[in-house]
Amino acid sequence: MTTTVSDSVGSVGSVGIVSPQTARFEEPLTLACGRELAPYELVYETYGELNAARSNAVLICHALSGHHHAAGYHSDQDRKPGWWDEYIGPGKPIDTARFFVVSLNNLGGCHGSTGPTSINPGTGKPWGPDFPPLRARDWVHSQARLADRLGIDAWAAVIGGSLGGMQAMRWALEYPERVKHCVVIASAMKLSAQNIAFNEIARHAIQSDPDFAGGRYLEHNSLPAQGLGLARMVGHITYLSDDAMAAKFGRDLRSGTLERGGEDDVEFQVQSYLRYQGSQFSGSFDANTYILMTRALDYFDLAREYGDDPVAAFRHAQCRFLVISFSTDWRFSPVRSREIVDALIAAGRPVTYAEIEANEGHDAFLMPIPRYRDLFAAYMQRVGSD
């Protein structure tokens, strides 16, 4: 059941080489949209060992462009480890010497789990734009089935940043008896109009690309690389803070000159960086998945079915909560986290909250920041001893 782990790659604190696994589910999953999905596959990785009492399992819920590969390396040749390697590994806050960590690619994703790039059994062609729309709750229900498959009755903690934090909160409401601790990082109970607006720009960029072909680009052997790249560029700006961009790029030039007497085109460092990010992303991510994920973000509203009352919603939870925000995060600002905390307090739920001083904007939740790391580690110690 556990992933093969070796020590051949990585420094101290790495889970080493990991291999993804695939779980196939034949039983139909009824989705929030009313449609049924079957069969479907979830690709996932695990780190650490499940204890005999099966009480040390931790679920990692990924954000918009995340996937199952959260820690360690897939091969000796990998340049970069998994996306949350700073926080998952032996001796790290999510300590794999203590916890059995499960990290999956969500349904609708494009890294191995069933999604728009998978073959629609009904047509024999890729799902593309016909893949059913998903909500955070659909992911939670599919994750619960994965938990069943792995023999995990209750998670010691469900942890997520950003869109992942939304899933973690939904877990606490949908399966209160299966969550002991809920860790919500740089997240919100629902997106603001500004936030939805940024997502709409991203979708519009993708859909306006002629190569998008109404979402059937795979059938046409094309890719909306321009549109997806542009979507990523916009998104990327919103994940950073003004200060972080100033510190990283300033007004430094990559080429050309601003001296008088020159007509050369000038390229700022930030321009070349954004283009690089855009083109990297458009080569590795699926446009339909991006649209699906941003819609799930937009539609998420924790308290909608609880009379729009977050306090009433959180009364259904039975777990303890850790909520963390970052001072310069303007995409999921500390105000949004405070709303979560206030609702939890009013609902009488145990909660710990910290606003971490950090320059990195929304991306801070992925970064090595000493205060964040120490607080997270201290809380996870407690998760392990509860």
Place this chain on the structure above:
Amino acid sequence: MRLDLTRIQPWIAPGSRVLDLGCGGGEFLQRLQHERQVRGMGLEIDPDNITAAVARGLDVVEQNMDEGLGNFPDQSFDTVVMAHALQAVHYPDRVLDEMLRIGREGIVTFPNFGHWRCRLYLGTRGRMPVSKFMPYTWYDTPNIHFCTVQDFEALCRDKGIRILDREMVGNTERKPLLAGAWPNLFAVTAIYRLSR
């Protein structure tokens, strides 16, 4: 543990809900959890203290009392404690009101500025007192609202706050005879149990 906190402990009912305003590193709440099985929550603004309190297994919320406590529902705690923070908040009177709105009872401790040493220091040197207990200069101090035992009791009278109990702590752990008889002059620290 500080003397004032030792004195408070008997006033906390076993198994009750306790909110500690300015909980520091959580030493007091942790002791209450161990010895009186309270369900505790702390408020704190210092990052290192917050991490220390979380490491003690406590629930701590990063929140500045001076920006209000309106997010805590009426009567949602049995006891709201504020130890050695009254003199550091912007509106001590409003915080007292909030404590007794959120909690059935409030417990407050503060350094008594009417202590004879303060008076002697001010009277003979003509300068604001600086001591082991009040180590800050007047211009660079978190303590912006010093008061005396009499000042505090006058405020309680004005606000209609009932003083259920009061304890005075002198210089030593011995029973404070002088501080008991003449608290305004001899109490180093004043401790009050309050309700509406």
